[in-house]
Amino acid sequence: MKQASPVYKPSEIEPKWQDCWLRNRTFKARDFDPDRPKLYVLDMFPYPSGAGLHVGHPEGYTATDIYCRYKRMRGYNVLHPMGWDAFGLPAEQYAIETGTHPRLTTEKNIENFRRQIRSFGFSYDWEREINTTDPEYYRWTQWIFLQLYRRGLAYLDEVPVNWCPALGTVLANEEVVNGRSERGNHPVVRKPMKQWMLRITEYAERLLRDLDDLDWPEGIKEMQRNWIGKSSGAEVDFEIVGHSDTIRVYTTRPDTLFGATYMVLSPEHPLLDSIVAPEAASAVREYRQQASLKSELERTELSKTKTGVFTGAYARNPVTEEEIPIWIGDYVMMGYGTGAIMAVPAHDERDFEFAKTFGLPIRCILEPEREAAAAAGLEVEQALAGEACWSGDGALINSANRRGLDLNGLPVAEAKSRTSEWLRQKGLGKAATKYKLRDWLFSRQRYWGEPFPVVYFEDGEAQILDQGELPVRLPELHDFKPSGSGESPLAKAEEWLNYTDPKTGRRGRRETHTMPQWAGSCWYYLRYIDPRNQGQAWDPAKEKYWMPVDLYVGGAEHAVLHLLYARFWHKVLFDLGLVSTPEPFARLVNQGMILGLSYRDRNQHLVPNDLVEARDGQFFHRETGEELEEFPAKMSKSLKNVVNPDEIIAQYGADAFRLYEMFMGPLQAVKPWQTKDIEGLSRFLGKVWRMLIGRDGSLAPEIDDTPLSDEPERILHATIKKVGEDCETLDFNTAISQMMIFVNHFGKAEHRPRAAMESFLKLLSPFAPHIAEELWQRLGHRESLAWEPWPECDEKKLRQSEVEILVQIMGRPKTRLMMPAEADPEQMRQLALADPEVAAAVGGKSIVKVVAVPGRLINIVAKP
RNA sequence: GCGAGAGUGGCGGAAUCGGCAGACGCGCUGGAUUUAGGUUCCAGUGGGGCAACCCGUGGGGGUUCAAAUCCCCCCUCUCGUACCA
Numbered sequence: 001m002k003q004a005s006p007v008y009k010p011s012e013i014e015p016k017w018q019d020c021w022l023r024n025r026t027f028k029a030r031d032f033d034p035d036r037p038k039l040y041v042l043d044m045f046p047y048p049s050g051a052g053l054h055v056g057h058p059e060g061y062t063a064t065d066i067y068c069r070y071k072r073m074r075g076y077n078v079l080h081p082m083g084w085d086a087f088g089l090p091a092e093q094y095a096i097e098t099g100t101h102p103r104l105t106t107e108k109n110i111e112n113f114r115r116q117i118r119s120f121g122f123s124y125d126w127e128r129e130i131n132t133t134d135p136e137y138y139r140w141t142q143w144i145f146l147q148l149y150r151r152g153l154a155y156l157d158e159v160p161v162n163w164c165p166a167l168g169t170v171l172a173n174e175e176v177v178n179g180r181s182e183r184g185n186h187p188v189v190r191k192p193m194k195q196w197m198l199r200i201t202e203y204a205e206r207l208l209r210d211l212d213d214l215d216w217p218e219g220i221k222e223m224q225r226n227w228i229g230k231s232s233g234a235e236v237d238f239e240i241v242g243h244s245d246t247i248r249v250y251t252t253r254p255d256t257l258f259g260a261t262y263m264v265l266s267p268e269h270p271l272l273d274s275i276v277a278p279e280a281a282s283a284v285r286e287y288r289q290q291a292s293l294k295s296e297l298e299r300t301e302l303s304k305t306k307t308g309v310f311t312g313a314y315a316r317n318p319v320t321e322e323e324i325p326i327w328i329g330d331y332v333m334m335g336y337g338t339g340a341i342m343a344v345p346a347h348d349e350r351d352f353e354f355a356k357t358f359g360l361p362i363r364c365i366l367e368p369e370r371e372a373a374a375a376a377g378l379e380v381e382q383a384l385a386g387e388a389c390w391s392g393d394g395a396l397i398n399s400a401n402r403r404g405l406d407l408n409g410l411p412v413a414e415a416k417s418r419t420s421e422w423l424r425q426k427g428l429g430k431a432a433t434k435y436k437l438r439d440w441l442f443s444r445q446r447y448w449g450e451p452f453p454v455v456y457f458e459d460g461e462a463q464i465l466d467q468g469e470l471p472v473r474l475p476e477l478h479d480f481k482p483s484g485s486g487e488s489p490l491a492k493a494e495e496w497l498n499y500t501d502p503k504t505g506r507r508g509r510r511e512t513h514t515m516p517q518w519a520g521s522c523w524y525y526l527r528y529i530d531p532r533n534q535g536q537a538w539d540p541a542k543e544k545y546w547m548p549v550d551l552y553v554g555g556a557e558h559a560v561l562h563l564l565y566a567r568f569w570h571k572v573l574f575d576l577g578l579v580s581t582p583e584p585f586a587r588l589v590n591q592g593m594i595l596g597l598s599y600r601d602r603n604q605h606l607v608p609n610d611l612v613e614a615r616d617g618q619f620f621h622r623e624t625g626e627e628l629e630e631f632p633a634k635m636s637k638s639l640k641n642v643v644n645p646d647e648i649i650a651q652y653g654a655d656a657f658r659l660y661e662m663f664m665g666p667l668q669a670v671k672p673w674q675t676k677d678i679e680g681l682s683r684f685l686g687k688v689w690r691m692l693i694g695r696d697g698s699l700a701p702e703i704d705d706t707p708l709s710d711e712p713e714r715i716l717h718a719t720i721k722k723v724g725e726d727c728e729t730l731d732f733n734t735a736i737s738q739m740m741i742f743v744n745h746f747g748k749a750e751h752r753p754r755a756a757m758e759s760f761l762k763l764l765s766p767f768a769p770h771i772a773e774e775l776w777q778r779l780g781h782r783e784s785l786a787w788e789p790w791p792e793c794d795e796k797k798l799r800q801s802e803v804e805i806l807v808q809i810m811g812r813p814k815t816r817l818m819m820p821a822e823a824d825p826e827q828m829r830q831l832a833l834a835d836p837e838v839a840a841a842v843g844g845k846s847i848v849k850v851v852a853v854p855g856r857l858i859n860i861v862a863k864p
Numbered sequence: 865g866c867g868a869g870a871g872u873g874g875c876g877g878a879a880u881c882g883g884c885a886g887a888c889g890c891g892c893u894g895g896a897u898u899u900a901g902g903u904u905c906c907a908g909u910g911g912g913g914c915a916a917c918c919c920g921u922g923g924g925g926g927u928u929c930a931a932a933u934c935c936c937c938c939c940u941c942u943c944g945u946a947c948c949a
Binding site (some may be wrong): 219222225227231251332335336337338340341342348350434559560664665669670671679680683686734737741744748808851857861 | 865866867869875883884887888903904905943944945947948
């Protein structure tokens with residue numbers, strides 16, 4: 001064994017303890033431990049990119065690691081796993097460019113990620129490591145797809161997708177920016193293609209309702225609510241003049257039906273061809289063609305002026321029985337409601353704009369509330385004249401017909417329900433609820449994803465495979481380029497494509513689409529529970545023991561997609577009796593993004609960091625000499641402000657890195673990384689070291705067994721209390737402050753009682769586990785302190801016999817006096833007034849009032 | 865537009881059951897140790913005033929003995945989202 005170092009050298013002790021934990025399986029989670037309560041703490045697993053870990057990853061991972069280590073010492077049986085979300089586009093793109101198989105790229109990246117993550121000393125149970133690209137994992141992803149299919153929740157549909165002709169592939173919405181491909185900036189058009197869809201809409205109501213009971217950030221819950229987008233209103237049928245069909249619209253404002261002066265259909269509306277008048281046909285055809293070339297994003301973004309054309313057809317307003325023109329316009333989406341609207345220009349901003357553009361009639365049927373209108377800067381007379389739009393509340397006018405509907409004078413809410421009821425009685429419509437949420441497009445035309453367990457027979461029939469035929473493995477390929485026809489690269493794997501039904505001998509062709517990256521992450525938290533199970537996705541007994549996830553930490557960028565998809569799958573599994581909880585993640589915390597430091601010139605232009613020179617605390621452009629302003633910005637390759645964790649660990653050690661990231665500020669806050677600041681934490685660890693280790697490398701001579709005197713004892717117990725409380729609430733920044741206060745005191749003390757030192761190391765160990773283990777060992781212990789019981793705070797030791805009391809005169813601080821801690825208000829008053837300085841300040845004035853808060857302050861209110 | 869969150873020293877941040885604003889750290893200033901640099905240690909560090917004191921938590925108003933914290937109005941920034949009928 002090497003001679004014990006006299007100075008703190010993280011590079012020596014950190015690998016030593018990481019090996020030790022791994023070898024001894026220190027952090028193995030035990031199924032069904034009868035003696036300890038379970039705790040499941042989950043990190044969002046990373047996509048192992050070629051760039052390696054960035055400083056954002058270890059932020060959340062450090063937080064959960066501290067929490068887990070703390071909870072173990074509190075007697076919990078902790079499940080804390082890590083794995084790899086390893087399917088995805090970058091590895092495939094790299095394969096197209098270089099011919100390297102994505103599996104090789106992925107393996108290499110995982111190895112690098114694993115090395116980096118281990119270098120932080122996180123207390124994962126590595127025996128539960130999973131990888132979504134492992135056939136033994138995706139076997140069960142495919143199996144869950146079978147369950148979805150059998151429940152009727154997976155179906156094939158011809159839907160418009162983002163098709164990029166230049167790239168020869170379909171793109172996800174996230175991959176399309178302003179109607180062009182994110183990669184290469186090629187145009188993207190909408191093209192209908194047959195796709196697998198998942199019926200997430202069937203779960204819309206439960207996904208919405210069950211949010212209420214989750215311990216999640218309110219912002220994330222609100223985002224999911226908005227995404228699901230529940231609204232209630234009515235469906236109304238409009239008959240088409242001279243036509244047998246009717247057009248059904250959805251409206252949240254059935255009360256405004258009397259103001260519906262025209263109708264607008266989506267350009268994709270199926271009834272369009274049969275109703276369009278011959279003289280309008282060519283204009284309609286041209287408009288539809290143009291609309292189809294726009295991506296959905298474009299359609300919504302270029303929203304300044306409304307466009308549309310008249311179809312030449314008319315519908316009959318069911319309450320006024322007037323004939324109203326039917327238009328088409330791309331501000332109406334086929335994907336929401338019924339793809340058709342009744343337009344009430346007087347009371348809907350969008351319809352108002354459209355009506356103004358095309359000179360359509362605007363009829364006010366609602367007198368705005370005077371006060372609300374004034375607050376909105378609207379003149380009621382204008383609204384009444386149809387010159388302004390009012391979508392707020394008020395009293396209905398001009399809203400009665402001869403068929404028994406009279407809304408005049410009613411407020412909006414009552415008019416709504418009255419109209420819905422009238423429509424229902426007349427068979428013209430009914431109350432209805434809609435959601436913005438759409439079914440989940442689940443196909444990707446890619447190689448590097450889970451193959452579908454699906455075969456198409458020669459007659460076109462799609463059939464799912466038996467569980468016994470899983471996993472459907474990805475075939476070996478050498479050319480990963482898209483086929484160009486919109487088919488996946490898998491269409492090139494000829495041998496693999498051909499399928500013969502083992503039972504019937506029928507010949508078929510395998511599905512060439514693969515699943516999106518979300519698939520693997522939809523259920524990975526369940527596989528961690530039983531990661532090596534070959535017979536089933538997980539053992540139900542183990543699931544029951546470990547679920548739900550007690551704490552889930554990750555970035556807010558997954559607020560909607562991943563978290564909504566996973567909740568959806570989980571609910572399906574719950575309905576199938578495969579999991580025991582209706583929700584997967586009981587408590588969710590989002591760590592804030594870590595920004596890099598960047599620079600900009602006078603014109604707000606960003607300057608890459610390698611062009612910046614620092615002089616006397618100011619910053620200048622290396623080439624132009626211009627003074628630059630420092631500001632925090634997202635880390636990016638182009639700004640050259642990316643911080644590499646490997647370099648930081650090499651220089652300061654993992655413990656300092658961990659402490660720094662936690663000390664930066666609240667976990668949830670966005671924070672700028674400033675490498676200079678990490679030195680403060682490095683110094684702190686140096687002080688911890690010197691508090692215990694003397695110059696010669698042996699224990700510091702100040703360490704002895706003298707009993708603690710009052711003040712040091714109070715500091716010790718205050719630290720135990722503060723660190724423990726902060727670990728529960730994840731307020732690690734203030735816990736670290738308190739430990740600094742401890743070390744600032746004891747590091748200078750003549751006597752450093754061994755017991756206090758040991759308690760402190762336990763408090764420090766979740767935060768800086770390597771140095772804590774090393775010093776714990778040097779204090780003579782043989783076992784890891786990972787399972788030592790957490791120190792108990794003795795409240796009695798926190799009490800002081802004398803406390804400093806602030807004396808205020810008229811609410812302003814005057815002086816501070818030592819008083820007995822238990823002094824009551826009257827005693828405090830006497831003690832304060834006895835003080836010469838106070839007496840002088842009060843002298844000659846009459847005391848109006850004295851407010852005394854025992855243990856804190858006393859305020860004397862005096863008037864001349 | 866809508867939704868969510870946030871504005872505190874030169875910087876990161878602390879203190880929000882109303883009770884000493886600026887804990888802790890970075891930076892900075894001065895000193896000690898060191899051949900020197902670094903390290904380490906000590907002292908100081910919101911602004912103004914030699915001082916008593918005054919001013920200070922985005923701005924304005926209010927409640928209170930007492931407001932960063934509670935109430936009203938306004939401004940700015942960040943994130944998310946966007947013709948959802």
